[in-house]
Amino acid sequence: xxxxxxxxxxxxxxxxxxxxxxxxxxxxxxxxxxxxxxxxxxxxxxxxxxxxxxxxxxxxxxxxxxxxxxxxxxxxxxxxxxxxxxxxxxxxxxxxxxxxxxxxxxxxxxxxxxxxxxxxxxxxxxxxxxxxxxxxxxxxxxxxxxxxxxxxxxxxxxxxxxxxxxxxxxxxxxxxxxxxxxxxxxxxxxxxxxxxxxxxxxxxxxxxxxxxxxxxxxxxxxxxxxxxxxxxxxxxxxxxxxxxxxxxxxxxxxxxxxxxxxxxxxxxxxxxxxxxxxxxxxxxxxxxxxxxxxxxxxxxxxxxxxxxxx
Amino acid sequence: xxxxxxxxxxxxxxxxxxxxxxxxxxxxxxxxxxxxxxxxxxxxxxxxxxxxxxxxxxxxxxxxxxxxxxxxxxxxxxxxxxxxxxxxxxxxxxxxxxxxxxxxxxxxxxxxxxxxxxxxxxxxxxxxxxxxxxxxxxxxxxxxxxxxxxxxxxxxxxxxxxxxxxxxxxxxxxxxxxxxxxxxxxxxxxxxxxxxxxxxxxxxxxxxxxxxxxxxxxxxxxxxxxxxxxxxxxxxxxxxxxxxxxxxxxxxxxxxxxxxxxxxxxxxxxxxxxxxxxxxxxxxxxxxxxxxxxxxxxxxxxxxxxxxxxxxxxxxxxxxxxxxxxxxxxxxxxxxxxxxxxxxxxxxxxxxxxxxxxxxxxxxxxxxx
Numbered sequence: 001x002x003x004x005x006x007x008x009x010x011x012x013x014x015x016x017x018x019x020x021x022x023x024x025x026x027x028x029x030x031x032x033x034x035x036x037x038x039x040x041x042x043x044x045x046x047x048x049x050x051x052x053x054x055x056x057x058x059x060x061x062x063x064x065x066x067x068x069x070x071x072x073x074x075x076x077x078x079x080x081x082x083x084x085x086x087x088x089x090x091x092x093x094x095x096x097x098x099x100x101x102x103x104x105x106x107x108x109x110x111x112x113x114x115x116x117x118x119x120x121x122x123x124x125x126x127x128x129x130x131x132x133x134x135x136x137x138x139x140x141x142x143x144x145x146x147x148x149x150x151x152x153x154x155x156x157x158x159x160x161x162x163x164x165x166x167x168x169x170x171x172x173x174x175x176x177x178x179x180x181x182x183x184x185x186x187x188x189x190x191x192x193x194x195x196x197x198x199x200x201x202x203x204x205x206x207x208x209x210x211x212x213x214x215x216x217x218x219x220x221x222x223x224x225x226x227x228x229x230x231x232x233x234x235x236x237x238x239x240x241x242x243x244x245x246x247x248x249x250x251x252x253x254x255x256x257x258x259x260x261x262x263x264x265x266x267x268x269x270x271x272x273x274x275x276x277x278x279x280x281x282x283x284x285x286x287x288x289x290x291x292x293x294x295x296x297x298x299x300x301x302x303x304x305x306x307x308x309x310x
Numbered sequence: 311x312x313x314x315x316x317x318x319x320x321x322x323x324x325x326x327x328x329x330x331x332x333x334x335x336x337x338x339x340x341x342x343x344x345x346x347x348x349x350x351x352x353x354x355x356x357x358x359x360x361x362x363x364x365x366x367x368x369x370x371x372x373x374x375x376x377x378x379x380x381x382x383x384x385x386x387x388x389x390x391x392x393x394x395x396x397x398x399x400x401x402x403x404x405x406x407x408x409x410x411x412x413x414x415x416x417x418x419x420x421x422x423x424x425x426x427x428x429x430x431x432x433x434x435x436x437x438x439x440x441x442x443x444x445x446x447x448x449x450x451x452x453x454x455x456x457x458x459x460x461x462x463x464x465x466x467x468x469x470x471x472x473x474x475x476x477x478x479x480x481x482x483x484x485x486x487x488x489x490x491x492x493x494x495x496x497x498x499x500x501x502x503x504x505x506x507x508x509x510x511x512x513x514x515x516x517x518x519x520x521x522x523x524x525x526x527x528x529x530x531x532x533x534x535x536x537x538x539x540x541x542x543x544x545x546x547x548x549x550x551x552x553x554x555x556x557x558x559x560x561x562x563x564x565x566x567x568x569x570x571x572x573x574x575x576x577x578x579x580x581x582x583x584x585x586x587x588x589x590x591x592x593x594x595x596x597x598x599x600x601x602x603x604x605x606x607x608x609x610x611x612x613x614x615x616x617x618x619x620x621x622x623x624x625x626x627x628x629x630x631x632x633x634x635x636x637x638x639x640x641x642x643x644x645x646x647x648x649x650x651x652x653x654x655x656x657x658x659x660x661x662x663x664x665x666x667x668x669x670x671x672x673x674x675x676x677x678x679x
Contacts, residue, residue, distance in 0.1 A: 039355065096478030
């Protein structure tokens, strides 16, 4: 354990020794974090532990991995989980087509005398196709890569057990080849939408952070940061309207991603000031269920004044 | 600092948060990297290392305030309202003996066990403590497993889709000549079962048995999530997941807050759909609501939420112990509002009806979904 931990130290970007400094650097990369998330990321990098992020859709869980890869100047390796995902899609697979070709070539050239030796040759690294998890362990760059394991709650529990193994040792054993161990363990970020409770053992390896919707001031800041074309006044109006939307009991309350989409749409239309007609015309970029749209349209006044009926 | 961290961990465990020694160790390691003189650093260090789910956060916040900010510890006391259904008393106590005088005035000691076949049809509301202990054994054999669905995971099969990977791998052994074709097809897996058990006052005669039923389902290992509905919704899968049922239910009762205030069924079901169901837990699942349908809230909310739920789930089953009464009519307003959106309506008042429930759970819904 200690060996792995030592290897993982120093994943922090140079010059960062406190979570507040890290938060500042993340902001420079275009991602606004509160103190909590900054601390969680700081500890994940410093202690070399995976970061487990939960929260509503659209609060920016995946974005954390992306901004980390920019900040650390290292590739982002993404494993999207889904039901039925297995080792062949997540770790490695033998390239049977190439192996077959190799056999045919050997046959044609008549170089197959030593049969046993020949077969060993078929199961070597060159015939192995690496999938995201193996790629992350084999990455040999200056900085360890960021490994994003997205929507881990969609995978089934057999796969979860397997992930647990990898995230504890940062090593994988391939029977025919041997053990592949990460020189420097990747910066692992796991996300979950809580469609089911992910097993405790897996969570225990990780630092846990629940990302909430931002408050009004932070959301205005996020909009300003991410949609530079939006003026302060518009950014504030949009953020206020979205905050109100979150309070009127929609099936699917809009996330930050929707706030940004909406603002971009408005900026593209050259809008400087939000009004009822504009809300009606562009609501589709924030509210995506029919029932929700009806409910939101009944409350446009409320959206403009930001008096959320909490 | 170490002592303080350990003491804090102990406090959290008492408050119902699973902060084991390894988590406390993680907390200490995190503190070493931060500025322990800053309140926020300590707060966040603990929050990311000692919590592991959304439900933990509120408990953590309360405990943090009490422990580190020296607010009156009073705030920490687990709320007084607890579920009164605990199994601890029934399995521990020896069967009660009733002493009767026979006609000659001699004391006759009679054990009040009922034979199993009587027990199977006896209404839970009439159960004695000993019979609850018996029930536990019966439930252990009851298999609660959702209707099968096709998984996206493929498995080898004698027929089906061609499996090039396997075919080629076999071909390696025969000098690259594919001698036998291999096939695979989608594996069948049981659908997830979601149980929502109403534990409000009006259900008290049955919630004890139904909680045992949920417990038996959870430990059977089938894909299943269990919630209790009081004035709000509490996920209790983890609490029910321990092998020791007595402890499990005591723990579950500790985890449920403010249940005695009565049910607002519509609101709690809405909470389920919002927080869990829509994200995926209810999608394609068999959802079972165990409730008498007494709703103190707005019935329209309940109707609307049941509609949403029925759109998400593969099948929605409502279990109402009152249904067993000979002249039962769904008069409770909540019940009447919910019924149009329910695929099956069962009684769940005795063991036999729970067997029927298990059958209904295992059967695919009539409609395609």
